[in-house]
Structure formats: structure tokens, C-alpha cells
Amino acid sequence: MSRYLRPAVRLAATASRVQVARPAAPSFFKPASVAGFQKRTYADAPAGTKDYTVRDALNEALAEELEANDKVFVMGEEVAQYNGAYKVTKGLLDRFGDRRVIDTPITEMGFTGLAVGAALSGLHPVCEFMTFNFAMQSIDHIVNSAAKTLYMSGGIQPCNITFRGPNGFAAGVAAQHSQDYSAWYGSVPGLKVVSPWSAEDAKGLLKAAIRDPNPVIVLENELMYGQVFPMSEAAQKDDFVIPFGKAKIERAGSDLTIVTMSRCVGQSLVAAEALKKKYGVEVEVLNLRSIKPLDLDAILKSIKKTNRLMTVESGFPSYGVGAEIVALAVEYGFDFLDAPPQRVTGADVPTPYAQGLEEMAFPTESLIENHAAKLLKLI
Amino acid sequence: MFSRAARLSTRVAAPVRARVAAPRVVIPSIAARRSVTTNAASAQLEKPLPESETEPFQVTLSDESFETYELDPPPYTLNVTKKELKQMYYDMVVVRQMEMAADRLYKEKKIRGFCHLSVGQEAVAVGIEHAIERADDVITSYRCHGFAYMRGGTVRSIIGELLGRRGGIAYGKGGSMHMFTKGFYGGNGIVGAQVAVGAGLAFAHKYTGRKNASIILYGDGASNQGQVFESFNMAKLWNLPALFGCENNKYGMGTSAARSSALTDYYKRGQYIPGLKVNGMDVLAVKAAVAYGKQWTNNDNGPLVLEYVTYRYGGHSMSDPGTTYRTREEIQRMRSTNDPIAGLKQHILEWGVASEEELKNLDKEARAYVNEEVAAAEAMPPPEANQQILFEDIYVKGTEPDFIRGRTPDELFYFKH
Numbered sequence: 001m002s003r004y005l006r007p008a009v010r011l012a013a014t015a016s017r018v019q020v021a022r023p024a025a026p027s028f029f030k031p032a033s034v035a036g037f038q039k040r041t042y043a044d045a046p047a048g049t050k051d052y053t054v055r056d057a058l059n060e061a062l063a064e065e066l067e068a069n070d071k072v073f074v075m076g077e078e079v080a081q082y083n084g085a086y087k088v089t090k091g092l093l094d095r096f097g098d099r100r101v102i103d104t105p106i107t108e109m110g111f112t113g114l115a116v117g118a119a120l121s122g123l124h125p126v127c128e129f130m131t132f133n134f135a136m137q138s139i140d141h142i143v144n145s146a147a148k149t150l151y152m153s154g155g156i157q158p159c160n161i162t163f164r165g166p167n168g169f170a171a172g173v174a175a176q177h178s179q180d181y182s183a184w185y186g187s188v189p190g191l192k193v194v195s196p197w198s199a200e201d202a203k204g205l206l207k208a209a210i211r212d213p214n215p216v217i218v219l220e221n222e223l224m225y226g227q228v229f230p231m232s233e234a235a236q237k238d239d240f241v242i243p244f245g246k247a248k249i250e251r252a253g254s255d256l257t258i259v260t261m262s263r264c265v266g267q268s269l270v271a272a273e274a275l276k277k278k279y280g281v282e283v284e285v286l287n288l289r290s291i292k293p294l295d296l297d298a299i300l301k302s303i304k305k306t307n308r309l310m311t312v313e314s315g316f317p318s319y320g321v322g323a324e325i326v327a328l329a330v331e332y333g334f335d336f337l338d339a340p341p342q343r344v345t346g347a348d349v350p351t352p353y354a355q356g357l358e359e360m361a362f363p364t365e366s367l368i369e370n371h372a373a374k375l376l377k378l379i
Numbered sequence: 380m381f382s383r384a385a386r387l388s389t390r391v392a393a394p395v396r397a398r399v400a401a402p403r404v405v406i407p408s409i410a411a412r413r414s415v416t417t418n419a420a421s422a423q424l425e426k427p428l429p430e431s432e433t434e435p436f437q438v439t440l441s442d443e444s445f446e447t448y449e450l451d452p453p454p455y456t457l458n459v460t461k462k463e464l465k466q467m468y469y470d471m472v473v474v475r476q477m478e479m480a481a482d483r484l485y486k487e488k489k490i491r492g493f494c495h496l497s498v499g500q501e502a503v504a505v506g507i508e509h510a511i512e513r514a515d516d517v518i519t520s521y522r523c524h525g526f527a528y529m530r531g532g533t534v535r536s537i538i539g540e541l542l543g544r545r546g547g548i549a550y551g552k553g554g555s556m557h558m559f560t561k562g563f564y565g566g567n568g569i570v571g572a573q574v575a576v577g578a579g580l581a582f583a584h585k586y587t588g589r590k591n592a593s594i595i596l597y598g599d600g601a602s603n604q605g606q607v608f609e610s611f612n613m614a615k616l617w618n619l620p621a622l623f624g625c626e627n628n629k630y631g632m633g634t635s636a637a638r639s640s641a642l643t644d645y646y647k648r649g650q651y652i653p654g655l656k657v658n659g660m661d662v663l664a665v666k667a668a669v670a671y672g673k674q675w676t677n678n679d680n681g682p683l684v685l686e687y688v689t690y691r692y693g694g695h696s697m698s699d700p701g702t703t704y705r706t707r708e709e710i711q712r713m714r715s716t717n718d719p720i721a722g723l724k725q726h727i728l729e730w731g732v733a734s735e736e737e738l739k740n741l742d743k744e745a746r747a748y749v750n751e752e753v754a755a756a757e758a759m760p761p762p763e764a765n766q767q768i769l770f771e772d773i774y775v776k777g778t779e780p781d782f783i784r785g786r787t788p789d790e791l792f793y794f795k796h
Contacts, residue, residue: 073586099586105616110575110609117579120564121516123586144569145576153559154550155772190773192780213775245780293780331788 008340048233055225057199058088058164061206062126064238066096069124072210075102075115076128076165085130086166086225112138112163116145119161119215126210129165132181132219139184146215147190162209167195167219168262168314169351169362178351180315182261185217186291186324192244193291195219197265199229201289204242211241219291221263247295249302253282256372257302259325260312261288264363268312271368279378291321299325300333309333309341310375314362317345342375344368415688416443417713419502419660419722422457424730432462438730444664448647448654450683453671457663461732467509467662468727469741471501471720474525476749477534481524481541481555484753485697490541494555495522499692502719503626504529506665507594511673514589518564518577519596521556522626522691526596530563534752535759544759551762552772571597571604574623578610581621581682592620592676594669600631602645611649611684620676622669623649624685626659632695633704649684659687660717663726690717766792 052060065072078085080093080103093101104111108129115127129135135142146159169178185193192214196202202220209216234240250265251272258268265287272283284302288295303309309329311322322343329341347361373379421441429436435458445452478496485494497504504525507517519526527537532548540547541555548558558566564580567573577595584591597607602625614621625645629636636643646654657668665687672683690713694701701710727733733741762768770783770792779794 105609105612107609107612109606110578110613113572113575113606114579114582114610114613117518117564117576117581118583118586119579120576121580121583123583140569140572141575145567145572149559149565150775151772152549152553152557153565153772154548154552155776156549157559157564158775192774213778297781 007342048236049230050233050236051228052199052203052231053226053228054196054199054202054220055086055088057203057229057231058206058220058225059090059092061203061210062089062092063095065126065207065210066092066100068238070100071122071124072126073100073102073118073123074126074128075104075111077104077106077130079103079128084128086222088220088225089128108134108137109141112141113145115161116141116159119146119159120149120157124160124162124210126162126164129163131170131177131222132165132167133177133179135163135165135181142185142191142215142217143188147188150214151190158213159215160213161215162206162212162218163215164206164209164218165220166222166225168221168223169346169358170222172353172355172358173351174353175350180219180313180346181217182219182291182313182315183320183324185219186294186321188292191215191217191292193217193219194244194289195221195262195291196289197224197250197262197287199227199231200235200240201242201248201287203231203235204240205244205289208241208244212244216244219262224263227266242289244290245293245295246290247298248287248289249284249298250287251283251285253284253306255281255306256283256308256310256376257286257299257306258283258310258312258368258372259286259288259299259302261291261321262314264312264314264368267363267365268368270365271372274365274369275372275376275378279373279376281376281378283372288321294324294328296328296332299329300336303329303333304336307336307338308375309337310344310372311342312344312363312368314346317343317348320345339375339377342371344371414443415446415656415658416441417658417660417688417690417717418443419658419662419717419719420725421658421661421722422663422726424726425456428461428731431460433460435460438663438726440661440664440667441658444658444661445668446646446656448644448649448656448684450653450655453655453667455667457667457670459663463509464723464727464732465737465741467505467666468720468723468738469745470505470508470529471662471723472742472745473534473749474501474504474528475720476746477528477537477752478524480538480749480753482693482697484538484541489757490555490697491543492554493521494541494697495695496693496697497522497525497691499713499718500626500628500659500689501525502662502665502723503596503659503687503689506659506662507624507669509662510666510669511592511594513562515591515673516562516564516577516580516584516593517596518567518573518580518593520570520573520598520601521566521568522598523556523558523566527558527560527563527566530560532558532560532563534749535755538753539756539759542756542759543761544756545762545768546756546759550772571601571607573597574601574604574610575606577623578614578619578621581614581619581676582617584620585617590620590677592622592673594622594624596624596626598631599625599627599629599636599643599645600634600639601625602648603639608648611652611682614682615649615652618679618681621682622672622676622685623652623682624687626687626689628689628691630691630695630704633699635704644686646684646686649682652682652684654684654686656686656688659689660719660722662719662723766790770794
């Protein structure tokens with residue numbers, strides 16, 4: 001059976017037999033070196049741009065929303081006295097007190113249900129999961145108690161709640177702590193799901209999530225927390241929000257559209273720059289920002305321009321975000337496509353611990369570059 | 380070794396009662412195995428009745444009305460008025476009539492899906508509502524019709540919902556298990572999930588400084604869900620005004636309490652939370668217990684774990700005849716000797732609150748009201764089968780995405796923003 005599984009014919013015709021080389025020195029877990037692109041992105045930004053880590057951006061978003069609305073409170077494991085397992089909530093307890101910043105016991109199903117109940121009662125909880133891997137214990141409340149209640153009450157019972165925390169794989173934490181839940185939550189009607197990449201994304205999307213009257217999932221990434229991005233003056237203000245359902249063109253191009261999200265945005269930008277250097281091609285990198293609703297319009301506009309599509313994500317390949325985007329592109333943009341759309345995803349394997357194996361389980365910059373080159377018939 | 384017989388035999392060795400039983404007919408079997416009576420008419424009148432309909436008078440509950448755990452028992456006296464007793468009676472009759480109407484409509488194949496009736500358990504929903512105020516919260520499981528009515532839903536809107544009508548309490552979107560109204564948070568279809576959500580309702584009261592309680596109901600089956608214990612822990616830890624309440628109707632679906640629970644004293648299952656077991660067949664005992672519980676939370680004493688000892692006459696749902704896991708005699712015995720409506724009726728007659736004639740009129744009035752409402756519900760149109768209605772209320776109005784996808788690539792519905 002397997003011998004019939006070949007990449008789509010137009011791709012296979014020129015596919016190189018050359019093995020993709022693994023980088024000699026694994027630079028896998030170093031933050032993707034996006035500094036150059038950030039300068040590109042913000043070169044024309046007005047003065048007043050400041051450097052923020054993603055962590056600081058999230059922290060500022062939480063502090064501003066706590067300040068603005070007494071109905072907002074932060075709840076989760078180690079969010080208060082410990083200052084957050086990843087220090088995202090650092091200083092919030094001191095500033096807002098233990099009424100607003102609440103340490104919970106290790107009781108995911110319980111505190112998620114409790115937070116949902118508080119939201120049904122009219123409060124605006126921000127429910128932190130130390131990682132979204134732990135939220136599998138409480139996914140019933142996210143799906144059945146939060147997402148569906150407005151609909152099944154006929155519109156009389158809204159649930160303004162934000163679930164946030166790190167999602168996807170981190171360095172060397174193995175199978176149970178390395179899963180990407182974008183596709184899981186993205187498949188649930190009634191939820192909105194966002195996945196920030198930069199500091200601006202993080203701040204604008206989290207603030208929008210807290211203000212949105214629906215249940216919103218904010219899928220952060222542990223590997224991004226310490227990464228520094230420039231933040232525009234506008235984004236530093238307390239009224240900065242990023243609308244849901246709008247993707248951002250991080251790099252404009254004309255030869256290939258890469259649709260990606262979260263940490264893979266940075267990796268794709270690096271790959272795009274390498275492709276330009278090596279082959280002179282211009283790759284458009286679309287940062288989804290929002291998983292649900294998905295900016296289908298932006299994706300279609302981009303493939304209309306480039307006629308080629310590749311998705312990059314770190315989730316499992318089966319039934320994933322990439323699968324959804326490719327399906328939509330084929331359903332609505334078939335006529336724009338000059339090559340079979342391609343997916344670069346995590347491998348279909350529980351995440352292994354050993355570094356060399358782990359690297360094989362997720363997209364790398366060189367893998368993205370290589371596969372894009374194949375798609376463009378450059379190799 | 381964990382056979383049913385072995386378990387039952389230990390339970391039959393009935394606990395010795397601390398309080399001396401008042402002279403009354405002892406009901407054998409089920410009632411005898413429990414330490415709290417399920418006699419629905421065990422309260423007594425101490426003094427002659429006032430003339431006025433609204434002047435409070437005192438009744439004394441049976442000393443087998445409560446069993447407590449780490450808690451002083453509530454007062455065994457209760458102030459009621461003639462008007463209130465009649466209202467309670469009327470409410471219970473309406474709930475039963477409404478459930479019987481649902482039973483009929485289901486059998487006529489007019490109600491779809493699941494339908495869980497509370498016939499036999501009316502005293503719980505009615506007793507609770509008569510002890511609390513509108514600003515308090517109630518949340519329960521899928522057996523929710525009676526609570527939805529007592530919280531202010533009309534029979535028309537509840538039956539309309541069962542019939543899948545646009546005028547239903549959830550506009551035809553929720554069905555039997557998902558009914559919401561002000562101060563009533565469902566109607567929850569996932570067994571036990573409402574307990575954690577209910578703790579959140581209590582949390583919100585505490586957070587906003589409101590002196591209100593959250594009444595959280597779950598069955599003896601749900602009581603073994605892990606999140607029930609998680610909720611107990613947080614409620615005690617944070618001193619939340621939560622009145623957890625296990626409606627122990629003896630069977631979680633077809634599994635008897637003894638076959639599902641290592642400890643069938645559900646009121647003791649809060650361990651570090653005081654507990655109160657109540658005769659859930661006596662509407663007056665339920666009212667007294669919940670009023671006490673509300674006072675308890677108002678005094679900032681934190682949560683309580685109540686157990687309403689009750690009985691469902693029908694099956695778990697409409698598809699369950701309810702006779703494979705219990706005997707017809709057991710059901711018949713509860714119906715004929717412990718019925719909550721008959722119990723209150725007996726009091727009303729004995730105490731001279733109303734005459735047989737007046738009660739008959741109340742029965743007629745209730746039946747006429749339910750019949751009218753059911754007819755009105757049946758006359759209501761179902762929601763129009765269009766995209767506008769199908770896709771409304773997935774998200775709060777004005778915050779929807781640009782469009783929602785239907786079944787095929789061309790079934791797209793665009794929201795007007």
C-alpha cells in the first residue's frame with residue numbers, strides 16, 4: 001500500500017532525491033534568529049518603539065485589563081505567590097492583591113469548572129493553565145460548559161472567559177508536555193482560539209481575548225516567552241487590541257505563501273530569507289494570529305498572488321490546522337494554485353526526549369526552507 | 380467479594396438513631412434502611428392555626444427529618460403561612476402535572492432525544508425555591524424541568540423547549556437537559572460537571588461581596604465524579620457560599636447507591652465540610668434545611684454538603700422502564716406511603732389549612748393551567764429552519780466571525796456586522 005503514497009505528481013516530478021541535511025550544530029531550541037526581520041518589519045516604525053519580551057507583553061496585557069475592569073481576575077496554579085510558573089503573572093499579586101490574583105490547588109478540572117461558573121455569573125476570569133497539556137484534565141469544561149452554553153441557552157447565558165497558557169512543545173520535556181492543541185480547540189464551535197507569535201501579538205490578542213464576551217483560548221508558547229521583539233508606541237498603550245480573525249503578513253512575497261502561526265512564524269521568516277538569498281525567490285509569510293476564526297480571506301488573497309501554498313505548524317499532521325488550511329485552499333482557491341499545497345507539520349509521533357529524535361519530530365528552519373524549495377521546483 | 384448481597388447486608392444493619400423517634404407508622408424496607416425518614420407527612424402543628432392566610436405559624440418537623448455531620452442540626456421548628464403551604468402544594472402539583480405531560484408527549488413521539496423526569500422528587504425543587512430568594516443561584520443536572528419552573532420558567536416555555544419550539548425556554552436550542560433562566564444555570568448534560576461550575580457561581584457571590592448562596596444539585600451517581608471532591612476542596616479552602624446537595628434518589632441510572640458508592644452517607648462525603656441529610660420527600664424539611672444552609676453561608680461559614688433523600692418513581696429516562704434494577708413493590712411502596720404531594724396534602728387537611736374541597740380546586744386549577752400551557756406550547760411554531768436561526772448565538776451578537784460554515788463549501792452564512 002505504502003508504495004502508492006507519493007507526493008502529488010506535480011511536486012514529485014521535480015522532487016530532489018537529496019537528503020535534507022540536518023544542521024551540524026543543533027540550533028533548534030535557540031530562539032529563531034528573527035532580529036533581522038524584526039528590523040525589516042519595524043524599520044519604518046515611528047520613534048518610541050521599545051523592546052519587549054513576549055512574557056512582558058503578556059504581563060502588561062494582564063495588568064492593564066486587571067486595572068481596567070474589576071470583573072477581571074486571574075486564576076491558576078502558582079500564578080500569585082510564585083509569580084507564575086513562567087513568570088507571566090509576575091508582580092500581579094503585589095499590585096492587585098489576592099482577591100484578583102488567585103493561586104489554585106492542582107485541580108484543573110475543578111478550577112476550570114469554577115472559573116467557568118464565575119464567568120456564567122458575570123465575571124471575566126482569566127484561567128491560566130501551567131501548560132495546555134494539563135488542560136486535557138479539564139477540556140470538558142472548556143468545550144461543554146464554556147463553549148456551548150451560550151448556544152444551548154438560546155443566547156441568554158454568555159460566558160466571558162479567557163483560557164491561557166503555554167501550548168506546543170518545549171525543550172526536552174517529552175511526550176506528555178509537548179502537544180499542540182490548536183487543532184483540538186480550533187474544531188469547537190463557540191470557542192475563539194488565538195496563537196500569538198510576537199510581543200505585539202501577545203499583548204494585543206490577550207487583551208482582545210479578555211474583552212471578548214465569548215470563551216477564548218490563548219495558545220502561547222513557552223519557547224517564545226523570553227524572546228525579544230520591538231513593540232510599537234501604539235502597542236505600548238493600554239487601549240491596544242488586535243482584532244480576531246485577521247492574519248498578518250509578516251513578510252510580503254510573490255512566489256510562495258507560507259501560512260503559519262506561533263513560533264513557526266519566526267522559523268518561516270528565517271527560511272524565507274534563506275530562500276531569497278539562495279534562489280532569489282520571495283516568500284510571503286502569513287502569521288495567522290487567530291486559529292478560530294481563521295482568516296480565509298487573507299489566505300486566499302495571498303495564494304491568488306503567489307499561486308503556491310505551504311503551511312507550517314508544530315502540531316501533529318493528522319486532522320491538523322495545516323490540513324484544514326490546505327482543505328480550505330483547495331475548496332475555495334483551487335484555481336489559483338499552480339502546485340499541490342503542502343504541509344510541514346510535527347511528526348505523527350509522541351514527542352521523544354532525546355534531542356536528536358526530538359528535532360526530527362518538529363519543523364526546523366532548514367526543513368521549511370528545503371520543502372519550500374522543493375515545492376518551488378528549485379531543487 | 381464485593382457482591383451486592385454483601386454490601387446490602389451491612390447496610391441493613393441500620394444505624395441507631397440518636398434521636399428518639401416520634402410515634403408514627405414505621406415504614407419498612409427502604410425507609411428503615413435510611414436513618415432519615417422519607418415520610419412525607421411527619422411534621423406536626425404545635426398551636427392552633429391563625430385565621431389569616433399570611434400570618435406565620437409554627438410547625439414542628441419530625442425529629443427524623445435531619446441527620447447531621449459535624450453540624451448542629453437546624454431548628455426543628457419552621458414558620459409557614461397558610462398561603463405558603465397552599466402555594467407549595469400547588470407548585471408540586473404543577474411540577475408533577477408538567478412532568479406527566481412531558482411523559483405523554485414523549486410517548487406520542489413529540490419530544491425527541493433524552494427526557495428525564497422528576498416525578499416523586501418534586502419536594503426538592505419546590506422546597507428549595509421556598510427557602511431562597513431570586514438573587515440566589517441554582518444549578519442542577521439534566522433532571523431539570525422542575526427547577527426551571529420553580530426558578531421562574533413557565534410551563535409553556537419548558538414544554539415548548541421539550542417540543543423543540545422557537546418559544547421554548549432556550550428557543551428550541553437546548554432541549555430537555557439545557558434550560559436556563561435568571562438565577563438558574565442549567566440543566567447540565569455532563570454528569571457532575573455542574574458541581575464545579577456551581578462552585579464558580581458561589582465564588583462569584585463571594586468575589587462581588589453579595590450575600591447570596593449557590594444551590595448546587597447532583598445525583599447519587601454524580602457524587603462519585605472526581606470534580607465533586609475537587610469542588611468541595613476549593614469551596615472549603617475559599618469559604619464559598621456553596622450549598623452542595625446530593626439528590627439521593629437511590630439509583631444512578633440503574634446502579635443502586637450501594638453498588639456505586641463506598642460511602643452511601645452522601646452528606647458525610649465533604650469530609651471537612653459539615654453535612655446535613657434531609658428528608659427530601661417532605662417539602663417542609665427541605666425548606667427548613669435550605670433556609671438553614673442559606674443562613675449558614677450568609678454568616679460566612681462556608682459550604683455545606685446536603686443530602687436530599689428522595690425517590691424517583693419513573694425510570695432514569697423515558698427509555699428506562701425502571702424495573703430491572705428495583706422491584707415494582709419498592710416503587711409502589713414509595714408512591715403510596717411517601718409521596719411528597721400526598722404528604723403535604725395530609726398536613727394541610729389535618730391542620731385545617733384548607734378543606735378537601737379547596738385542595739381539589741387547587742388540583743383542578745393546576746391541571747387546567749398545565750393543560751392550557753401545554754396546548755399553547757404545542758401551538759407554538761418550531762424555529763424556522765434557516766441559517767439565520769441555525770447560526771445565531773454561537774457567539775455573542777456583534778462579536779461573531781465574518782461567517783460560519785455550513786455543511787458544504789457553499790453553505791456559508793455571513794453575519795451582518
